[in-house]
Amino acid sequence: MTTAIHNPITDIRRKFQEIPVSPEWCFKNVRSTEQWTHGYHRYPAKFLPNLVKKLIEDYTDQNDLVADLFAGCGTTLVEAKVHGRASIGVDINPVAILITQAKTTPIHPDELQRTTQKVFNKIEKFSGFESKTLKLHERIDYWFFPEHKQKIAFLYQQVLEEQNTSIRDFFLVALSNILKNCSKWLQSSTKPQVDPKKSPVDPFKAFRIQVNQMARKNKEFYEQLETSHFITTKCEIKLEDARNTSIPSNSVGAIITSPPYVTSYEYADIHQLTGYWYEYITDLYGFRKGFIGTFYSLNQETSTPSFIGQEIVNNLLEMDKRTAKEVANYFNDMLSVGKEMFRVLRAGGHACIVIGNTTLMDVKIKSSEVFAEILTMQGFEIVDIIKRSIPNKLIPTIRDKKSGRFSKLDNKNSKLVYPEEYILIARK
Known part of the structure; x- marks a missing residue:
């Protein structure tokens, strides 16, 4: 009798190929970004509050500490507070820290x-x-x-x-x-x-x-929290790197986060006006260097421990070596993030990762599959993979076909992107 050999890479790829779009996770015609303090400040690729709300309700308990390692403009932390969950978030962008601090602090x-x-x-x-x-x-x-x-x-x-x-x-x-x-x-x-x-x-x-x-x-926001007695529910935001946080080991009940795209350094460019006025930035080049996956870090690696990721990098090497280095750097940064997630999460806790794919140099960057592999490498069990379509208003949908960067319609290389993303549910 021949025993079938279990191949985790094949299993991951099969799961992604077989997943249909889940209507209950699409939240069409929902305007939750205007509720509470979510609409305080514009922010690229905003986390949909209703998505976070459902993840909190499905995968957390009242006494859980909820963490977001890419806190951005604080959507996870606001929803955690509304639900009476203590929360902690980190982000490397000082503009994000300011926005989140204001959004999670009700004022009389x-x-x-x-x-x-x-x-x-x-x-x-x-x-x-x-x-x-x-x-x-x-x-x-x-x-x-x-x-x-x-x-x-x-x-x-x-x-x-x-x-x-x-x-x-x-x-x-x-x-x-x-x-x-x-x-x-x-x-x-x-x-x-x-x-x-x-x-x-x-x-x-x-x-x-x-x-x-x-x-x-x-x-x-204040009246809602006052009615539910959640005004004093603990919420903390820190200016830290997702690859190396001060969050205590085994302290988090659930991680709910959305990692940046490969082109994440654009966050630094987009927030430069505030950075200049508030003295967060003296040198834009230096500011960019700290962001996940940016070639500004001068990392020269073209190898990554992820098997799926290495295939993508090899395809890019045939097109453009600099882009291949950037993507390899991104995957290696995300490997460090996966390790940090496993460290801070308690046994039995869930990591809920909302992540999308993109295209660079006509090469499909399957970040969702790579990160599913990375989580498995750390010891996580992938318990569910959900596919959802994204309302176009929530992210910039015009990108250059060759570079993958945000673009304008009058660019001859531009294309409209009708994106989908995945929700990875992993258990420690």
Whole structure:
């Protein structure tokens, strides 16, 4: 009698080939990104709140600590708080830390209203401003007209004078979210480029609208948490690397996260306006280097322990060696993330990973299959793989066919991407 040889790579590939799209995980026509504080700030490839909500309800218990190692703009942490779960998140991007801190911190509506009125009163009395204390980055002059720069500098100065850190963060997020509208940045583009025909929005007008919108959502968030007695539910966000966190070993009940795409350094470019204004960035090149999978790290490897990943890298080597190095670096970074996930998760806990594929140089980058293999390599058991289609509004869907980077429709190489992604459910 011949015994069939178990091949985990073959098993993973077969599972992905056989998976149909799951309608219950698609959340079509759902506007959950506008609920609670989720809409405070624009963010590329936002995690869908309803997706996180379902994962929390299906894979966590009331006493679980929920972790997100790619916290981004804090969707997992906000939903964890609404559900009464303690949570911890890490992200390498200081802009993400600021946004998450504000989104997960409910402020008493009356206190926020009083402070808001004081700031608005100062705006009414504005008659010009020249700061003697703010040290503005030289690139700010590239992105902003002098009159808009002056008003933003005034707003920034007023916000920095606020003593209540929660309210100060609230206003900093509001100001951050209007910077693109008030700059020369091409409005329809995720890539940093100047629009020579653009008439930027008046910063004072944009700030008032943004603050008032956020204040309404804060009130809803505060009242919901007050009713459910979850206002004091612990929530922590740290400026740390997903490959090496300070989260204690075996302390996490569930990980709910969405790793970046191979082209993750674009997050650094997209958030540069806030980075320059808030002094998070002095050197954009250096800022990019810390992000997962970027060729800016100067890693020269073209090998990876992942069998599926190595096949992808080898295909890219035939097209472009630099891109092959970038992708190998990404897979190796994600291997480190997989190890960290296994370390922090308790036995029996679940890692819920939402991850999408992309294409570079006409080569399919099957990140979902690679990460499923990586999780298996660490000792995880893959208990489910869910396939879902993504609403186009949630991510930039125009990409260059050759490079895979975000693009514009007038680029002759551009293509519309109607993406799908996978949810990997792994148990330790």
